[in-house]
Amino acid sequence: MTAWCEAVLAAFLLTDIMLAASSRLLHCIRIVAAQGLLLGILPLVIRSWSEVHPDQIWISLVNIGIKGVALPLLLILAMKQANVRRELEPFVGYSLSVVAVLGLTGISFWVGAQLPPPVEAGVRLAMPVAFSTMLTGLFMVMARRKAITQAIGFLIFENGITLFGTGLMIEYGLVVELGILLDVFVLVFVMGIALFQINQEFEHIDADKLNRLGDWSAPDEEDAEALPTPAEEGR
Amino acid sequence: MDGVAWGIWGMGAFVAFLFSRSSSIATGTGCVAVCAGALAALAGWGARLTFPPCEVAGFFQLPILVLAVAGAIHSLGYLKGHGEKRAGTYWGFYNITVAAMYGVTLAGSPFQFLVLWELMGLASFALVAFERESKEVMRAAWIYIVACHAGAAFLIAMFFFGGTPTAVFVLGVIGFGLKIGFPLLHVWLPEAHPAAPAPVSALMSGAMIQLGFYGLLTYCTWSLSEYALYGWTLLGLGVIGTFGGMLFALGQTNLKKLLAYSSIENMGVMAIGFGFGFLGSASGNAGMSLFGFAGAFLHLLIHALLKGGLFLGAGSILRAEGTLEMDRMGGLLKRAPFTGWVFAMNAAGLSGLPPFAGFLSEFLIYLAALAGLTAPGHYGVFAMSLAVLIVLALTGGLAASAYVKAVGAVFLGEPRSPEAAEAHEVTASMKWVPGALLILSALLTAGASWVIEYGFPAYCGNTAGREMAVCIAALRYVGVFSGLLILLAAIGLVWRFRLVPRSRRGRVAPTWDCGYRNPSARMEYTGTAFTQPLTDFFAGVLRPRVAEEKPEGDFPRKSSFEEWIEDGGVRFLWQPVFRALAYLAHRIHVLQSGYLHLYILAMVLTLLAMLLWAFLFSAGTEGGF
């Protein structure tokens, strides 16, 4: 049990690092899919096989279906709609991102080591990984410019929370609800990107444009940032 | 014998100043006095030597004496035809500087120490400002004197007001750190080292800045209960200094500036060593403590010899080429082969590569870090060891890169400017002194295990036992392997150039350059281009400045590209700070009105204020007047 569980968790951390290092969005999305897959597998290996409840297999399959297949496909769709291929100028460079994620991982491991030893071995293992995955997700949201990469960051954050829940072996409860909430949020997020074809960062949608939304009738195929700014109008 | 040495140095200085009209007398007496004084001091040093010597000072005195003599002999050639008129000043202050430096290591009381420390700063200021016609030099000299005095201010505060061990240590780290060149306190090094005459740079970089550590070890780190604090502080400063120093060295185009930044790196390595020493003692890791201290003390000697050799070599290069800008040199190896080979070997040594001496100390500090990794325990110690391991490894790679750049740009390829094409080998004294230092460092490689076995100062108690045996064995192994490497290389070279039949030994042809018959110097990689991938990769830290004129139009006329790297500490910390100070000073300038009665008013007001202060605050403690 432990060896497989450990392998899955190691793969999880590796995906975090790969995510920090990759500039191609398609690659990022594949990593997200891989994480979904790993999340689905984890409940099956965290306990010895005989202890696994048959229902768990179904839950895992559904999980893999949503997180490993559906959401990534949606992301790819959004990517194609928004017509972005790679993150060109992130706020934090890729090598530095790797170092940063590594540092976050180190901190999470330290935090994990500070906790009192829990009853179940799986928790001790999953805790630091879950924590560092959450931090990685937040870091991605902060360090990247493109809306779609930020959506990926939220997804990773949410994966971390789910991992936390799995590690603590909470079947139902607050964590799961939080996870679902974040899932819905990401869904809306991604749909937004796809519908409005946001291929740039959010900061281009500034408050002035939002103020004018009231008397703004949607032009047919105009993308959100193509709106004229007040300065241009004045001319 | 120390008194005799000081007498000789003093007399030397006196005669040199007295006969400053006649350069030959001044030079002769000055040089002889330095050497004779050093010999006398060495005799005294030898007489004091007991087994085990158990004192820290010896490790700091040897570099002073060796580099004083080396610099003096090198100066004979270096000053010839350059500023001979002021030879009296030079030799006078040179003698005083050496005497003051040696005195610092022998001072018995804080007062003596401070006086000699200040004398050392002032005399070396005169030496830094030797070529005073140049504005650059004067600017550097002023920065140096400001740093010296700022440091002295902190030291006075430390000696007379520092109460608790922590306060003493913090003040000492700032005060001595300004001499050592800890990160952010380092700003004078890259200014003063290029400005000073090469022998002076060698003396300062190889011996004087290390004296900061002497002060730190002697006066600031006596409280056993604070060892963890000492260790963490020095390790932190060391890691930043090592990495940052080498990174900025990488981006320099001036040879001596590159060497100055690499001195910051070397001081960082020493700080790491001492830090491990203290931290190991504090956390009960005997191996870490011993390897750290041993590595740091060994690095002290090695750095003095190698960096001295490199700065003196840079002086020879300056005299041979007439410039220190690496992008304007090239091809010197053919014109000055001896200087070139010696410089390259010294450079390899300071990159920490075997079989040269620099590897020994780096190796010991690696062992200290590995000792931190192998002994399970505290999370912080473990993380720090890991960080040091990685940073040292990266810095090793960067150092190799920077020194390859220096050697490559100066000595290899074709000359990049007409002056470089007319370069010539330097005079005998300038040629042989770096070579002699290299030989000394080779001897040190062979004898390092004895230095540690018999000379290791009983600083942290444990000088015997299993760790000591491991350390000595490792050093012997490294010595043997260095010998083996030299032997193997020699066998290979003999085979290649003696045993291979003459008909196949090799003929000479133009460089194969993809079909170009006559590769010109303009096609060569310059030093800046050589390190550009690395400086680009670390652009986030280095923040290179670029001035370029892009080729435009269908028939572009001229274009240019220039990239240079400014000191991070100066640019982001000190410039804003000093600008703010200047603004403040400008504001206060209002007081200087020119009316005498206003000045008197100001004086009276000050007196009144002081009286009030005295009444109000000292009344309680001493019962008033």
Place this chain on the structure above:
Amino acid sequence: MANPTVIWLSSFLLSLILAPLLPGIVNKVKAFFAGRRGPNLFQLYFDLAKLLRKEGVFSATAGGFLQVAPPVSLGCLLLAALLLPHGLVRSPLGFGGDAVLFFYLLGMARFITVLGALDTGSSFEGMGASREMQFSALAEGAIFGVIGFIAVFTGRAGFTMLPADGGGEWWSVHAVSLLLAAAAFFVVLMAENCRVPFDDPETHLELTMIHEAMILDYGGPDLALILYGASLKLWMYAMVLMMLVLPWSICGTWLGMGCTLGGVLLTAVVVGAVESSMARYRFLKVPRMLVGALAVALLGIFFRLVFEGGIQ
């Protein structure tokens, strides 16, 4: 039970003899993937024999480093081979911290080779030298990450995977951390030996070369020394990789030696397969990979400590 020193010595000698086989294997595998027959497995031996009989040529610009570099760098590599555990047996010359000396000897070999390249004044060789120094400086970090891993793993500072307390069966307990370290080291192996995702040993375009660009000006016996040195270096890196992945319970037996040698040859096959299945990275991406390798090595250390016990 065989004498470990005998095993070490025979493995050492076999290494020196078999090293030129590795590039042959790699090329054969690549040819297989490309659907060609490929060069002879022993091609490098023939090349070396031919080159040794030829005359050397030196650039007129060179001042001495060009001439000196090949013998000296080969000397460094041979000496490094003396420190390597062969057949999983620690070198009789090994001592605490010998891994540091090992990699610094390789560093010295690189230092002199790069100076030799710059000695020609050729812009291509300068370019190759510049890239080589950049990548190796970053690879150094990953290498010392792995050395740190070995130290954490075994509790000793030496170049061995034999733990201080004499345990042997680790693959059941430490599989993940060992795999991580091995993966990190494999990336370093590819980078340091100029293999495809980092460098293309078979490119004919100077602009894309790294290591090949540095040795453009060599011919005859000098090129022979360099080629032999390169194959020896690949062999030694593969040996270190074997040290990380092979179980130490077979250490000190002829079986261990056979496994190590077989593993080295297998590594060459894997290298060939990876080379066939990947395209060379853009130069900007290479540093990222090396930093990634360092990250993976450190992850190995974290896992060894936190998951598999050790630190409190």
